[in-house]
Structure formats: structure tokens, C-alpha cells
Amino acid sequence: MDKTFAVDGMHCNACVARITKSLSGFADKVQVTLDPPRAVLRGVHSDASLEVMQIALAGAGKYTMAAALPAFVANAPADTGAGDSDGFFATYKPLLLIVGFLVGVTWLIHAQTPGRHWHLWMSDFMAGFFLVFSFFKLLNLSGFVQAYRGYDLLAARSTPYAYSYPFIELALGVAYLTRWQPQITHWVTLAVMGVSAAGVLNALRKRQLIECACLGTVFKLPMSKVTLIEDLSMAIMAAVMLTGL
Numbered sequence: 001m002d003k004t005f006a007v008d009g010m011h012c013n014a015c016v017a018r019i020t021k022s023l024s025g026f027a028d029k030v031q032v033t034l035d036p037p038r039a040v041l042r043g044v045h046s047d048a049s050l051e052v053m054q055i056a057l058a059g060a061g062k063y064t065m066a067a068a069l070p071a072f073v074a075n076a077p078a079d080t081g082a083g084d085s086d087g088f089f090a091t092y093k094p095l096l097l098i099v100g101f102l103v104g105v106t107w108l109i110h111a112q113t114p115g116r117h118w119h120l121w122m123s124d125f126m127a128g129f130f131l132v133f134s135f136f137k138l139l140n141l142s143g144f145v146q147a148y149r150g151y152d153l154l155a156a157r158s159t160p161y162a163y164s165y166p167f168i169e170l171a172l173g174v175a176y177l178t179r180w181q182p183q184i185t186h187w188v189t190l191a192v193m194g195v196s197a198a199g200v201l202n203a204l205r206k207r208q209l210i211e212c213a214c215l216g217t218v219f220k221l222p223m224s225k226v227t228l229i230e231d232l233s234m235a236i237m238a239a240v241m242l243t244g245l
Contacts (some may be wrong), residue, residue, distance in 0.1 A: 005050075005072055006146045007032070008159070009063040010200045022060040023089040036150045036203075039065060066146055090225055102128040102214075122237050123176050126189070129234065130173030136216040143217035150211070151223065152199035158165035166216075168192060184242070189238035197231035204228065 007019060014035070019039060020032045028043030030094055041048070057063045089096065102242060106124045137144045145162040149155045151215065155162035171194070175185040212221040221227075 002040065002042045003027075003044050003067070005065040005067055006040070006150055007037045007039050007142050007147075009061065010034055011244070013221050015061065015063070017062040019057065019063060022056045025052060026056070035153075037156060047175060057064060058201060061070060081190060087121075091170045092221065095221060097131075098215075102132065119241055120134045122241060123179070123182075126234065126237060127173050127176035130169045130176065133214060134166045134169035134173060136212070136218050137169070138216070140217045141166065144213050147211050147213040147217060151203040152196060152203060152213075154195050154199070156199075165192075186238040186242045190242070191232075193235035193238065197235060199230055200228045 010016065010019065010032075016034055017033045019032050023032070023039060023041060026048035027041035029041075031040040031042070032038070049066070052067060057065055071089045085230075102125055105130060106121055109119045109124065112116075135227075141163065144166065145155070145159070148165065149159070149162050152162070155165065168188075169192075172185060172189055176179065185193055200223065204225065211217075212227045213225045214227060215221060
């Protein structure tokens with residue numbers, strides 16, 4: 001049996017070596033990576049409980065580990081989101097419904113106000129997007145952080161950033177809704193979503209099969225090109241509004 005764990009407290013390759021040594025007695029093969037901070041145990045022994053491994057890990061330093069959500073095997077072929085239509089819609093039904101509702105509601109609002117610029121529709125859509133997605137992340141903040149640090153380039157290096165990310169989304173949602181400092185809001189969105197997209201692209205390039213944290217841990221969505229499209233779409237809309245096209 002193979003198991004994947006998120007590891008907190010690693011800072012360098014020396015940490016990787018210490019953790020690998022501490023866990024080597026619990027599986028046939030142990031693979032520890034710094035980016036993402038993760039330990040993959042292949043051929044886990046029957047007596048290797050998480051509690052026992054935590055004790056062994058504590059002896060090596062101030063490290064903690066938790067089962068990845070879900071416990072996918074690292075470096076397995078990643079889901080591209082291009083499977084059969086039934087499988088695709090069954091997998092991404094929560095995400096598709098949320099985006100569909102946001103598009104529909106914002107369209108209905110603006111359809112009742114002739115002459116309003118379509119930039120305002122994008123602003124309202126982005127407000128709804130950030131508010132709804134931050135809500136799901138905040139339902140289980142620690143679980144989101146664990147999943148997000150598994151692939152985001154900045155969150156993997158900064159736990160405070162990982163914890164602050166849902167609040168950044170919440171602030172962006174309020175900013176778009178209230179039209180607060182549009183230029184600043186667009187630039188922040190472009191930067192945040194650009195970094196997020198880079199992390200997703202890196203995970204897809206490495207063909208890692210891990211959980212997407214876009215809806216926190218409420219829905220178990222696999223990382224795929226759908227996640228990348230989601231991040232890039234928000235970044236593109238922010239860029240479009242910045243240029244005034």
C-alpha cells in the first residue's frame with residue numbers, strides 16, 4: 001500500500017534527509033520532497049500508524065505530518081479533465097454548478113439594467129467568485145492550507161501566506177463588489193491568480209495527482225487543466241479591465 005502525507009516544518013535538504021531516515025522503517029521505500037513538502041511511503045508496513053510515525057518524526061525535529069487530502073500517489077498520471085463527458089461532469093459538478101450560478105445571476109442582474117458596460121458584469125462576477133470560493137476555503141481553513149501547500153509555489157514556502165489566501169480572496173470579493181480602488185484590485189488579482197496558475201501548471205507538468213484546493217476540502221476535486229483554466233480566466237479578466245479593452 002502507498003500513502004502520501006503532507007509534511008510541515010521542512011526548510012532545506014537536511015530536513016528532507018532527517019525525515020527520510022525517520023520514516024524509512026515504516027515502508028519499503030520513502031520519498032520525501034521539499035517542493036511540495038510531502039512524503040510518499042511505498043509499501044507501508046501494516047503496523048505503521050500515523051500516530052507512531054508522528055512520534056518517530058518528532059525525534060528528528062519540529063516536524064508534523066498529516067494524510068494528504070486525498071492520499072493520492074505522487075507522480076501518478078494527472079487528470080487532464082479531458083475524459084468522457086459523463087465522468088467529467090460527475091467529477092466537476094460542484095465547480096460547474098457554482099460557476100454556472102455566478103454567470104447566470106450576474107447576467108440576470110445586468111440584463112435588467114440596459115446600457116451598463118460589460119466590464120461591470122465582469123467585476124460583479126469576480127466579486128461573486130472570490131466571495132463564494134473564499135467561503136468554502138474558510139469552512140476548513142487548516143485542511144485547505146494542507147492541500148494548498150501541496151502545489152502552490154508561494155504557499156509551499158510560506159505557511160502564513162497559505163493561511164491568508166482565503167482572506168485575500170474575501171478582500172478581493174468585497175473590493176470588486178464595492179468598486180474599491182479598481183486599479184489596485186485588478187493588479188492584486190492579476191498577481192495572486194498568476195502565482196496560483198504557476199503552481200497549478202507546475203503540478204500538472206510534474207504529472208502529480210493531487211487534490212485541487214479551489215473549493216477547500218468540502219468537495220474532493222482532482223487537480224487538472226480545469227483548475228488552470230479557472231485561475232487563468234480570473235487573471236485574464238483582471239488584465240482586460242486594467243487595459244480598458
